[in-house]
Amino acid sequence: MTLRNVLVGALAVASLTACGTSTPAADNGKIQVVASTNVWGSVVKAVGGDDVEVKALLDDPSADPHSYESKPADAALVKDAKLVVFNGGGYDDFFAKLITNDATKKVEAFPLREHDHAGEPSTSAAPDADGHDHSVNEHVWYDLHTVQAVAQAAATELAAIAPDKKAAFEKNSADFAAKLEELEKKVDGIGAGKKVASTEPIAHYLLDETGAEDVTPEEFSKAIEEESDVPAAALASMNQLVEGKQVNVLVNNTQTENQVTKGLVDKAKSAGVPVVAVTETLPEGVTGYLDWMSKQVDALSQALKA
Numbered sequence: 053m054t055l056r057n058v059l060v061g062a063l064a065v066a067s068l069t070a071c072g073t074s075t076p077a078a079d080n081g082k083i084q085v086v087a088s089t090n091v092w093g094s095v096v097k098a099v100g101g102d103d104v105e106v107k108a109l110l111d112d113p114s115a116d117p118h119s120y121e122s123k124p125a126d127a128a129l130v131k132d133a134k135l136v137v138f139n140g141g142g143y144d145d146f147f148a149k150l151i152t153n154d155a156t157k158k159v160e161a162f163p164l165r166e167h168d169h170a171g172e173p174s175t176s177a178a179p180d181a182d183g184h185d186h187s188v189n190e191h192v193w194y195d196l197h198t199v200q201a202v203a204q205a206a207a208t209e210l211a212a213i214a215p216d217k218k219a220a221f222e223k224n225s226a227d228f229a230a231k232l233e234e235l236e237k238k239v240d241g242i243g244a245g246k247k248v249a250s251t252e253p254i255a256h257y258l259l260d261e262t263g264a265e266d267v268t269p270e271e272f273s274k275a276i277e278e279e280s281d282v283p284a285a286a287l288a289s290m291n292q293l294v295e296g297k298q299v300n301v302l303v304n305n306t307q308t309e310n311q312v313t314k315g316l317v318d319k320a321k322s323a324g325v326p327v328v329a330v331t332e333t334l335p336e337g338v339t340g341y342l343d344w345m346s347k348q349v350d351a352l353s354q355a356l357k358a
Contacts, residue, residue: 080105083213086129088138088147089117090334091193092161092202094341096137098228099206103217104135109147113335116308118279122146134213135159137206141190157209162190164205165198191332195257196236199341200229231342236261239349243300243356249293251313252276252305255330258349259303264356267293282312294320301355302327326355 082105087093093108100106109126110117130136130150134157138147141162151158192198207225211218243264250259250268259266271286282290293299294316302320304313306329320327328351338344 083134083210084132085135085137086133087136088144089193089332091332091341091344092137092139094334094339094344095199095203095228096135096159096206096210097339098341099203099221099224100210101220101224103214103220104210110144110333113307113331113333115333117144117332118308120144120146122150126150127152130156135206135209137161137202139190139192141165141188141192143190157213159202159205159209161192161198161202164201165192165195189253189256191254191256193341194255194330196232196239196261196345198257200232203228203232228342235342235345235349238353242353246300246356247298248301248303248356249290249299250303250305251316252308254305254332255303255348255352258352262352262356264300267299276308276310276313287312290316291319294325295323297323297325299325300358301325301352303352304329305332306330307332326358328352328355 082103083100085093085096085100085104085106087096087106087108088110090108090111093106093111096104097106107129109122109129110120127150130147131153136147136151136156137159138144139162140148140160143162148160203225207221210221214221239258239261241263243259243262246262246264247267248259248264250256250266250273253266253268253273256266269286269289271283272290275282275286294302302316302325304317304327317327328348330348334341334344
């Protein structure tokens with residue numbers, strides 16, 4: 053080996069050691085994974101186990117994912133990652149813009165939902181007069197079938213990165229899928245004949261699975277999602293649904309609360325309508341997708357049976 057080669061090798065090692073917030077895979081032997089949210093990060097962790105190191109850009113349970121702005125450190129993490137996992141569908145566009153390395157393996161959840169449900173008739177409304185397509189709901193981490201597809205895709209990509217760990221990844225994915233199927237059985241049809249309203253339609257797919265009818269006025273949902281003023285007529289309709297106990301459950305997204313949604317929650321409690329809290333990221337102290345979703349499914353099930 054020439055002196056020049058020795059110096060080049062030394063410089064390469066030094067540059068790896070000097071990396072800031074991320075730890076290269078060569079340092080600890082783990083596959084470096086970066087996810088847009090800790091929800092998707094927890095799914096990959098369930099598949100990768102101790103062979104992966106997962107970092108999520110969004111893991112603050114009090115943060116509003118819709119208004120997140122990426123930082124330079126985020127770009128560095130994504131650049132060094134061997135695998136990135138994100139939602140897609142317009143939910144976390146900030147993350148897709150950070151992916152600049154063509155060699156980075158990717159798992160995008162939203163297209164997997166579209167592929168998994170290809171050919172199924174839509175259960176959502178057609179586009180309204182404003183062109184708002186209500187058949188598209190980007191919150192696919194509440195679709196248990198899509199979560200299973202993401203886990204399977206992650207197992208495939210991780211196996212491509214570390215072929216010697218393929219069997220472990222596939223087993224972890226199969227175990228995860230089996231537990232998801234148990235959740236599906238628990239939630240399937242439990243809301244048949246019931247009506248629900250939501251402060252924001254993030255649990256749309258889960259509610260679909262229950263068979264409950266979501267009677268939330270479209271204009272209300274649209275305004276809350278777009279962080280705009282709720283039309284008076286839509287708010288009046290929503291208040292009537294809750295105060296008049298015309299719904300069996302109010303589903304509340306606790307991460308994007310405002311005065312309107314807080315008022316609805318208060319009205320529901322006063323009227324004796326059960327309120328089920330849902331979130332967009334894992335709450336503090338919860339690290340696993342199954343633990344988090346199981347608690348939400350149990351809360352929803354109990355409320356629908358009340």
